Amino acid sequence: GQNIDQPTEMTATEGAIVQINCTYQTSGFNGLFWYQQHAGEAPTFLSYNVLDGLEEKGRFSSFLSRSKGYSYLLLKELQMKDSASYLCAVRDRGYSTLTFGKGTMLLVSP
């Protein structure tokens, strides 16, 4: 089975930096994903980590430590449009499905 934990809500100020943590306990592991989901919309892919370390993509970065079962998503220079739910997901060795956490609702205020 898979268990994925992330904070329910976070708040931050426009222009600031925020780190959203995700911990997982899984029977297998073949990659960790971060998705962004605005209310009433489709989840959209942000990042993918399969090896330990930091992956940077513009204002967003994602980090993975497989030995600790831990990842974080780092958002820099926050904008109001970054207010959304951020979903952490893990893929098992089966190369098939993603198991999602409940998501972290981020509210960016002026």
Next chain:
Amino acid sequence: NAGVMQNPRHLVRRRGQEARLRCSPMKGHSHVYWYRQLPEEGLKFMVYLQKENIIDESGMPKERFSAEFPKEGPSILRIQQVVRGDSAAYFCASSTQRGTRELFFGEGSRLTVL
């Protein structure tokens, strides 16, 4: 280049009726996944299909729910004799191949059971 298309976007059914949700994957994608999202809950995996095959249905309820992805046409998620607890957003995602890095999601179908 159209994305994953789901319809209907909104569906209202009375208890006991049937709901059919359709999903057309992105062009060139032959793998389809269905997820359910309840209010305040995460996306829960339901079923993974390839053309004419169910690969993994470990997340499907044992009764009333079925899915297919025929050789021609969209994938269909069918819910028979709906109950209020079936009210949720149902998302479809597609990918080019198994184990790909990225799933592309549709906008979802929101089912309300009265």
